[in-house]
Amino acid sequence: MKYNEISHFSHPQHTLTLDYTETPFKCDGCKEVGIGSHYRCSFCDFDLHTHCAIPSLSIHHPFYTKCSFQFFSRPPGNTPRYCNACEKDVTGFVYHCKSCGFDLHPCCAKLPMVLDDGETNLYLYRKVRAPCHKCGRKGRSWSYRSSCKKYNLHVACVREMLVENWHELYFGYGKGIKKLENRIPSLKNTLQTPHKRRKGKVKKCCEMAGLALQFVISAVLGDPTSLIAGVIGTLMS
Numbered sequence: 001m002k003y004n005e006i007s008h009f010s011h012p013q014h015t016l017t018l019d020y021t022e023t024p025f026k027c028d029g030c031k032e033v034g035i036g037s038h039y040r041c042s043f044c045d046f047d048l049h050t051h052c053a054i055p056s057l058s059i060h061h062p063f064y065t066k067c068s069f070q071f072f073s074r075p076p077g078n079t080p081r082y083c084n085a086c087e088k089d090v091t092g093f094v095y096h097c098k099s100c101g102f103d104l105h106p107c108c109a110k111l112p113m114v115l116d117d118g119e120t121n122l123y124l125y126r127k128v129r130a131p132c133h134k135c136g137r138k139g140r141s142w143s144y145r146s147s148c149k150k151y152n153l154h155v156a157c158v159r160e161m162l163v164e165n166w167h168e169l170y171f172g173y174g175k176g177i178k179k180l181e182n183r184i185p186s187l188k189n190t191l192q193t194p195h196k197r198r199k200g201k202v203k204k205c206c207e208m209a210g211l212a213l214q215f216v217i218s219a220v221l222g223d224p225t226s227l228i229a230g231v232i233g234t235l236m237s
Helices: 155-164 166-171 199-220 226-236
Strands: 016-026 033-041 046-049 058-061 064-072 094-096 114-116 121-125 143-146 152-154
Touching (some): 152 155, 155 199
Antiparallel strands (some): 058 064, 064 094, 121 143
């Protein structure tokens, strides 16, 4: 077996090979959207986030210091479950804490605590009392907040935007190969701009908020790289 190949319990008939794509895919493990580096079976069109392909049997998260999350290949129990990070349904691979009942998608469980865009750091918080630049509401799900404390983005809002556009993402393009710019949902007009400032300052504020959104999307998709964020950023212009 090559160094970039793995065997996985969810797809025993073939090995999975490390691949990279700028086309969104649906992970066959956690059932969520992904992009970038992942493991794939080209024979069966089977894809896994790297976090789903090589999961940890158990993890601890700094937001839940008393919890021990165990990896499950399917949601435990018979009742619907949702991810405590992004508030979306859990329908596949999941990290579950038996004592507290908390659940985390594999990619949400591995969200970086800090995203560095080269100018401003974005820090992951369990709750932020400032309004989100996407929905304008406070509280809610985990959020990324800039070091200047002016820009906040709910992980739930980013996930919702991806889910709402999933049909267009996955099915909405015609025959042939198109560029990524046509496959990622448009981000225009998605940011709340309730700023009463001079035009130049408002523009700069929105540009920074848009840049933050690019990096958070990259992290939620399972590949928080500047390359993916930069390509997504072309849609902001």
